[in-house]
Amino acid sequence: MNIKLIKHQILFISLILLAISGCKKEEVVVANPNPLLRLVSVSSKNLKQFKDSLIITIEYTDGDGDIGETNPDLNDLQIKDQRLSKPDYYFVKPLTPPNANIKVKGTIAVQIKNTFLLGTADSEITTFELRLKDRAGNWSNSVKTDVITITK
Numbered sequence: 001m002n003i004k005l006i007k008h009q010i011l012f013i014s015l016i017l018l019a020i021s022g023c024k025k026e027e028v029v030v031a032n033p034n035p036l037l038r039l040v041s042v043s044s045k046n047l048k049q050f051k052d053s054l055i056i057t058i059e060y061t062d063g064d065g066d067i068g069e070t071n072p073d074l075n076d077l078q079i080k081d082q083r084l085s086k087p088d089y090y091f092v093k094p095l096t097p098p099n100a101n102i103k104v105k106g107t108i109a110v111q112i113k114n115t116f117l118l119g120t121a122d123s124e125i126t127t128f129e130l131r132l133k134d135r136a137g138n139w140s141n142s143v144k145t146d147v148i149t150i151t152k
Contacts, residue, residue, distance in 0.1 A: 033064045033066075034063075034134070035138065035139075035140035036061045036062070037130065037140045037143045038058065039059075039130075039143040040059050041056075041057045042055070042057075043055035043056075045147065047115050047149070047150050048151055049116040049117050049151065050114050050115075053111050053112060053114070054111070054112040055111050056109070056128060057107055058110070060104070060106060061105045062095075062134060063103050064102075064103070064134075065095065066136055067096075067132065067135075068092040069091065069094065070098075075089035077089065077091075077092050077110065077130065077131075078131050078132070079110065079128055079130050083118055083126045090110060092108065110130075112128070115148075117151075117152065122152050123151040124150050125147050125148065126150065127144050127145050127146065128144070128148065129144045130143050
């Protein structure tokens, strides 16, 4: 057999093997469609009833960016004062264009106005628990403030 031909065949097979070994299965990472929250800050841990407002700042991350509503009657940010049996809901405007399906990250500052005492004591303590629902109906994790004291 011709040595030149054998060298070409070996070179050709080596190139094919090199090309095949360079190929690897690409791992596709799917972003988490559930929103993820992190508590950033609370404006104060001591409030005077009917006078002071509380500002809670949270950081959000969402893998598909479907946070917020165009309809202001749909309130997807849930905040529960632990002294009460039911939470309050707040409107969040859309954070991405419709059908964008992009990862988003940012902060939301929520102002809770006119905190008040429920009983007749001079002070009460509470915490606030927050969670967020995206347009697909996925709820985020819950985040909770430290203890807040409300006084007369």
